[in-house]
Amino acid sequence: MLALLHTSPVHVPVFDALQGRHHPGLRLRHTVDDALLARARSHGPAAVADAVRSALAGAVAGGADAVLCTCSTIGAVAERCAADVGVPVLRVDRPMAAAAAAHRRIAVVAAVATTLAPTVALIGEERVRGEAGRGAAVRAEPLGEALDPADRERMREAAVPDGSGTVRTHLVGGAWERFESGDHDGYLDLVAAAVDSVRDADVIVLAQASMAAAAARVNTSIPVLSSPRPGLAAAVRAVVAGAVEGEAPSAAPSAAPEPAARREP
Structure with missing residues (x-):
């Protein structure tokens, strides 16, 4: 189970x-x-x-x-x-981060500021792991005016610059307020609009599981990961x-991971 x-x-x-x-x-x-x-x-x-x-x-x-x-x-x-x-x-979000880490220019979209630093840090971990110990990491820029100083500092600590790639973060203003009020369509529309505004990225990461359905509402040609x-x-x-290993079976084997460009949740 x-x-x-x-x-x-x-x-x-x-x-x-x-x-x-x-x-x-x-x-x-x-x-x-x-x-x-x-x-x-x-x-x-x-x-x-x-x-x-x-x-x-x-x-x-x-x-x-x-x-x-x-x-x-x-x-x-x-x-x-x-x-x-x-x-x-x-x-x-770890499998999603691993898929994103294969790309050089990564955009992270979130509706909650405290999600940004953990997501950037996770992508950094997966970049290092994917580079087989060569020490590659990510450079986060810009941190965004919407982050308070504490969040901004955590972001700096989470992403180590070495020139191997970038993670740009995008905080969707007003989206979480709509989510908390129960306006899920409005929430997803704001997330989708933020995704469509992203430029100069090889892949876009939807940092929160609640954003997954927004992938069906975007028009961008950039792959969107949820x-x-x-x-x-x-x-x-x-x-x-x-x-x-000997425990009572609780599930059937899963299918192989889907390609990075798929947008369904």
Whole structure:
């Protein structure tokens, strides 16, 4: 069984639909705690580490073979808790970041400022891994006037300049307010407009899982990456790997990763 840790209930039907379409043998259990994101936005992701660890432990106690965190802001915190809970803990955006890291000019679009630094850092990790230890990283520019000084400093720390590539960040003003008010169409329209405004990029990353449906509304010819489908597929592989090692099987094998240019969630 795969447990999913969400910070918004809107993710539940998205992942249920992906499970039914691509992983019919997979059992899902959802945990939604929107207070985690609210606190992480106010005090930083580290402030929710104990709460995230507790949520993960509860999922394992409920029978989870692996846990997928669908919130990009707290994904790194969740990953670091894996050793404490004894099962694989995955962040939904890592496979997307790995696909993006193969490109030189990367644009990251987010509706929440605190998502930007973790996403840039993750792409940097995957760039280093993809370059087989050659130490390549990414250069983040510009950080954007919408970021407060603390977020801006975290972004500088997350991306190490070495000339190998760039990550440009785009914060979609007003989008998260629409999301929180329940205006999901308005939210997706603003995200799509921001994506269409991107220039000089080889790939565009939708930093939050809630943005995935905006990919169907864009007109850009630049490939647009979203996290739910590849993130769920990676989690399924973790569940299957545990079954192969002798645990009770919880899922059927996942399909091969989709090409980077596909825009469906």
